[in-house]
Amino acid sequence: MKAIVYTEYGPPDVLQLKEVEEPTPKDNEVLVKVHAASVNYPDWACVRGKPFMVRLMGSGLLKPKHKILGADIAGRVEAVGRNVKQFQPGDEVFGDKGAWGFGGFAEYVSVPESTLALKPANISFEEAAAVPTAAVVALQGLRDKGQIQPGQKVLINGASGGIGTFAVQIAKSFGAEVTGVCSTRNLDMVRSIGADQVIDYTQEDFTKNEQRYDLILAAAGYRSIFDYKRALSPKGIYVTTGGSLAQTFQAMLLGPWISMTGSKKMGNLMQRHNQKDLVFMKELLEAGKVRPVIDRRYPLSEVAEALRYYGEGHSQGKVVITM
Numbered sequence: 482m483k484a485i486v487y488t489e490y491g492p493p494d495v496l497q498l499k500e501v502e503e504p505t506p507k508d509n510e511v512l513v514k515v516h517a518a519s520v521n522y523p524d525w526a527c528v529r530g531k532p533f534m535v536r537l538m539g540s541g542l543l544k545p546k547h548k549i550l551g552a553d554i555a556g557r558v559e560a561v562g563r564n565v566k567q568f569q570p571g572d573e574v575f576g577d578k579g580a581w582g583f584g585g586f587a588e589y590v591s592v593p594e595s596t597l598a599l600k601p602a603n604i605s606f607e608e609a610a611a612v613p614t615a616a617v618v619a620l621q622g623l624r625d626k627g628q629i630q631p632g633q634k635v636l637i638n639g640a641s642g643g644i645g646t647f648a649v650q651i652a653k654s655f656g657a658e659v660t661g662v663c664s665t666r667n668l669d670m671v672r673s674i675g676a677d678q679v680i681d682y683t684q685e686d687f688t689k690n691e692q693r694y695d696l697i698l699a700a701a702g703y704r705s706i707f708d709y710k711r712a713l714s715p716k717g718i719y720v721t722t723g724g725s726l727a728q729t730f731q732a733m734l735l736g737p738w739i740s741m742t743g744s745k746k747m748g749n750l751m752q753r754h755n756q757k758d759l760v761f762m763k764e765l766l767e768a769g770k771v772r773p774v775i776d777r778r779y780p781l782s783e784v785a786e787a788l789r790y791y792g793e794g795h796s797q798g799k800v801v802i803t804m
């Protein structure tokens with residue numbers, strides 16, 4: 482089969498299209514013929530081996546441990562291992578292999594059945610591949626860490642990116658009043674996916690106006706934790722899903738201290754990979770409450786180009802790989 486392979490860390494040029502052996506599913510695994518995949522931050526971090534923390538977290542200290550990147554996939558079940566109970570050949574599925582060695586930038590991938598769910602019937606493979614990581618991170622940030630409630634004032638910073646476009650729609654589905662922060666060119670798009678208000682971060686500093694928010698989800702940090710603290714209502718919650726090392730350490734170290742010493746809660750989210758949340762997203766998608774926003778599509782042979790574009794940090798929704 483064809484796959485995008487790399488054997489050393491570096492810029493996306495280290496990725497090569499190669500002919501490799503098709504995987505054989507283990508007893509608990511499902512072999513999926515990949516119809517589409519999508520690009521996420523872990524792919525960008527793991528190709529470069531930067532920040533160094535990703536090497537310590539399992540991507541390989543000196544050389545990449547997993548030769549084929551790609552966490553999010555959508556496709557059709559080709560074969561199943563003998564202990565697989567939930568899927569059968571022919572099923573259309575989507576899922577996230579990020580915690581199980583990646584492998585999605587390939588024509589076939591073998592994945593534990595617990596990483597998959599049936600693809601929502603009303604969306605394409607490309608749309609389905611856009612969902613798993615970004616939508617589940619947004620869901621866990623808002624619902625689990627953020628304890629979102631109907632009627633709350635919720636602000637999404639980075640509302641126009643992969644995680645942000647899902648976060649705006651998921652927050653609306655929970656009945657929140659949503660403000661999306663993005664740059665000028667994305668204002669209409671963020672409004673079109675349901676934001677009640679939009680703030681152009683190039684024109685206005687939301688941490689310095691009078692408005693206070695019950696919940697702030699920052700797709701990446703973008704600002705200091707103290708700026709966010711100022712913008713929270715007295716019992717508000719701040720959750721960041723990523724950002725620079727400094728912003729991440731602020732959230733990990735200062736967040737718990739601020740939360741213990743005052744009424745505001747601040748911290749960061751580490752995604753917990755699980756099938757339950759993927760099924761939750763399937764239901765939201767089928768109910769028409771969420772629709773993936775796809776920025777660009779690249780063929781498998783151009784994964785390097787897709788990663789380079791993603792790495793610029795200005796995607797408008799998701800970057801998808803087509804087979």
Ligand SMILES: NC(=O)c1ccc[n+]([C@@H]2O[C@H](COP(=O)([O-])OP(=O)(O)OC[C@H]3O[C@@H](n4cnc5c(N)ncnc54)[C@H](OP(=O)(O)O)[C@@H]3O)[C@@H](O)[C@H]2O)c1
Pocket residue numbers: 521522523614615618638639640641642643644645662663664665667682700701703722723724750751752791794795796797798799
């Ligand atoms: N917690 C987890 O498990 C997990 C998993 C995956 C990813 N992540 C994190 O999530 C972060 C976001 O990922 P993503 O895939 O959503 O990124 P993305 O698709 O690249 O989106 C980035 C968006 O941020 C906007 N942006 C850039 N600078 C901004 C600023 N100063 N203020 C507000 N918005 C700004 C960009 O819009 P403009 O073009 O308008 O600037 C762009 O639309 C990553 O940095 C990563 O650390 C975390």
